Amino acid sequence: xxxxxxxxxxxxxxxxxxxxxxxxxxxxxxxxxxxxxxxxxxxxxxxxxxxxxxxxxxxxxxxxxxxxxxxxxxxxxxxxxxxxxxxxxxxxxxxxxxxxxxxxxxxxxxxx
Amino acid sequence: xxxxxxxxxxxxxxxxxxxxxxxxxxxxxxxxxxxxxxxxxxxxxxxxxxxxxxxxxxxxxxxxxxxxxxxxxxxxxxxxxxxxxxxxxxxxxxxxxxxxxxxxxxxxxxx
Numbered sequence: 001x002x003x004x005x006x007x008x009x010x011x012x013x014x015x016x017x018x019x020x021x022x023x024x025x026x027x028x029x030x031x032x033x034x035x036x037x038x039x040x041x042x043x044x045x046x047x048x049x050x051x052x053x054x055x056x057x058x059x060x061x062x063x064x065x066x067x068x069x070x071x072x073x074x075x076x077x078x079x080x081x082x083x084x085x086x087x088x089x090x091x092x093x094x095x096x097x098x099x100x101x102x103x104x105x106x107x108x109x110x111x112x
Numbered sequence: 113x114x115x116x117x118x119x120x121x122x123x124x125x126x127x128x129x130x131x132x133x134x135x136x137x138x139x140x141x142x143x144x145x146x147x148x149x150x151x152x153x154x155x156x157x158x159x160x161x162x163x164x165x166x167x168x169x170x171x172x173x174x175x176x177x178x179x180x181x182x183x184x185x186x187x188x189x190x191x192x193x194x195x196x197x198x199x200x201x202x203x204x205x206x207x208x209x210x211x212x213x214x215x216x217x218x219x220x221x222x223x
Contacts, residue, residue, distance in 0.1 A: 043217055046212065
């Protein structure tokens with residue numbers, strides 16, 4: 001059974017701080033990892049799809065790395081802003097015909 | 113833009129009623145999913161479908177059924193609604209290995 005774990009569960013940072021959080025998954029039978037951003041009262045929005053060991057992706061101030069050999073991905077936010085406040089979800093699947101398995105998310109609050 | 117729409121944003125039903133939640137996607141995606149989201153429990157998969165007329169149970173299928181008669185439409189059915197099915201329901205679709213797109217969600221309250 002694929003188990004995806006995220007840490008920390010929640011995080012409070014000051015505006016302007018940089019932050020990062022972790023997604024851990026079994027390194028065997030890895031196929032792809034997705035990161036989503038979920039704001040309150042909205043639906044989850046895709047940030048990154050990552051498949052290759054060593055992948056690094058960037059979107060504005062947000063970036064992510066992937067290590068499939070050791071089974072983790074980091075999401076980084078540089079210079080956090082209040083609008084970054086959201087829950088960040090990580091999800092994996094281990095073959096193309098299986099559903100994504102989601103972690104429980106990291107809830108980020110950025111205080112102005 | 114990919115669009116996933118759900119028939120209702122808010123729904124209030126009584127215990128024992130049959131409830132239909134509809135989901136439509138406009139990107140010809142093969143895969144469609146129904147999740148429920150409850151505080152502290154994250155997203156839990158109820159059912160999914162990889163093709164028309166095909167369905168697979170997810171992690172919490174009890175009390176639910178689904179229907180996929182057309183590729184773009186995936187319906188979640190609560191045969192006899194119960195109060196423990198009060199939740200936020202999210203539909204999603206994706207091409208086989210690509211980004212998954214979510215609908216806006218239906219907040220269902222069962223009285």
